[in-house]
Structures are given as C-alpha cells and as structure tokens.
Amino acid sequence: MSLNKESEIQRLVHVISNAVAEQRLPPGTRLVEGELVTRLKANRNHVRSALKRLELNRIVTIVPNKGASISQPSVEEAREVFTARSIVERGIIETLSEKCRQMDIAILKKQLKTELEAIKRNKRGQIIKESGEFHLLLARLAGNSVLTDMLQNLITRSSLIISLYQIEAVDLCGCNDHKDIVDALEQNDVSAAVQCMKIHLKEIESHLNLDFWENKKVDMEKVFEDS
Known part of the structure; x- marks a missing residue:
C-alpha cells in the first residue's frame, strides 16, 4: 500500500472516530459510502477501507447487504x-x-x-x-x-x-x-x-x-x- 493511500485512510478513520468521540455521530447512525465520499472529499475505495478498520476497532458495524452504521455497544x-x-x-x-x-x-x-x-x-x-x-x-x-x-x-x-x-x-x-x-x-x-x-x-x-x-x-x- 502506498504512503499516500495509507495516509488518506488514516485521515478518514481519524475524522470519523473524532465525530463519534465528540458525540456528533450517535450510535446507530447509518454511514452511506457515497455521502462520505462527497462530504469528506475522498475516494470510495479509501472510504471502504476506513470503514473496515473502524469495524475492527468496534466503532462501526458492517452488515452484508445493509451497509455500515455506528456501533451500538451492549x-x-x-x-x-x-x-x-x-x-x-x-x-x-x-x-x-x-x-x-x-x-x-x-x-x-x-x-x-x-x-x-x-x-x-x-x-x-x-x-x-x-x-x-x-x-x-x-x-x-x-x-x-x-x-x-x-x-x-x-x-x-x-x-x-x-x-x-x-x-x-x-x-x-x-x-x-x-x-x-x-x-x-x-x-x-x-x-x-x-x-x-x-x-x-x-x-x-x-x-x-x-x-x-x-x-x-x-x-x-x-x-x-x-x-
């Protein structure tokens, strides 16, 4: 993975994580890839990679055929x-x-x-x-x-x-x-x-x-x- 791509994915992870930490993105909020691409001025593949990393960190939940949303901890x-x-x-x-x-x-x-x-x-x-x-x-x-x-x-x-x-x-x-x-x-x-x-x-x-x-x-x- 190129340094530029990695840097961009980290930026997206950071931006979304901060929005969650500051309670601007509440639990259950649906994350539409297309909307994130537009609002964060990002590449769709980079957005997808960032969401997968956030899923690994238990911040985002991804459901097949339904997409991603902010996690709702038990x-x-x-x-x-x-x-x-x-x-x-x-x-x-x-x-x-x-x-x-x-x-x-x-x-x-x-x-x-x-x-x-x-x-x-x-x-x-x-x-x-x-x-x-x-x-x-x-x-x-x-x-x-x-x-x-x-x-x-x-x-x-x-x-x-x-x-x-x-x-x-x-x-x-x-x-x-x-x-x-x-x-x-x-x-x-x-x-x-x-x-x-x-x-x-x-x-x-x-x-x-x-x-x-x-x-x-x-x-x-x-x-x-x-x-």
Whole structure:
C-alpha cells in the first residue's frame, strides 16, 4: 500500500472516530459510502477501507447487504470498556509519574484551563472534546504510543456507550476530577493519582443506566395495555 493511500485512510478513520468521540455521530447512525465520499472529499475505495478498520476497532458495524452504521455497544461491552480504560489509564499514570517534569504539569494545567473555558461557555460538544483531550494528553506525555492508540479507541467507544446509556444530561468528565489527578502528579503521589483516576472513571460509569438494561424485564401485557 502506498504512503499516500495509507495516509488518506488514516485521515478518514481519524475524522470519523473524532465525530463519534465528540458525540456528533450517535450510535446507530447509518454511514452511506457515497455521502462520505462527497462530504469528506475522498475516494470510495479509501472510504471502504476506513470503514473496515473502524469495524475492527468496534466503532462501526458492517452488515452484508445493509451497509455500515455506528456501533451500538451492549451492556456487557460497556462494562468491559470501562474496565479496560481503568487498567490502561492506570498504566499511563504510572508510566508518566516515572518521568513527569514540571513542564508536563504546566501543559496539563493549560489543558485544565481550556476545559474550564469550554464549561463556562456551556458548549457540550467542546466540553466532550476537551475532556477526552485531557486523557489523551496524559498518554502522550507518558510517551507510549501503543497505550495512546489503545486509549484513543477506548475513549471513542466510551462516547458511544455514554450516548446510549447515559441517565441524564450531566457533565460526565469533570474538570475537578482532572485537577485532582494533576495535583497528585505534581506532588509525585502516584498512588493518589491512580486512585483519583479510578474514582473518576467509576463516577462516569455510575451515571450510566447499565443495571437497568442488564436486568430489564419486559411485561408484554403492560407494554400493549393501551393498544
């Protein structure tokens, strides 16, 4: 595969993944190849390849004779994604803490300010984007590209899960939690930073209505009593 083709496919994967992560493409959205070709100014074969990669990452579902759509994660998958995030983000913090410089803390604090500004403007899309950027920034500063790639995928899948199962419109990735993580890193308190991240992710998960869907029982008589 040529470098130009690979670069273009990666661009398409990145654009679609970002739209999902920022909840601009909700679960179940149908992805029509022709429309993507036009809107993303892309080659149809490149679009098809990008969709197949996104399918491998569980972001897109492709059904023969029906086409592609944004995935709709199950409750079991939702729990597994947050468990995986907890493990990956713990590793990121532990790796970063071994090499964390004052410059890194300054970069993280700058990101906190950007998040706070988005919250003040009450721009939900921007808040989601900047919250995800904080987590990815931790990974990039840790200097492990594999962990960064893993986290990018998990954040995108988390956004799908939040779109499907969120109980109410609340800010799920709080700036205060992020500040606690940065403060712990600045104090070189690794265990506190890890614990803050663990609590933070559990807080996000607690706002999802997973228990209801996992244990749901349908009374068909009540469902159709007014029909």
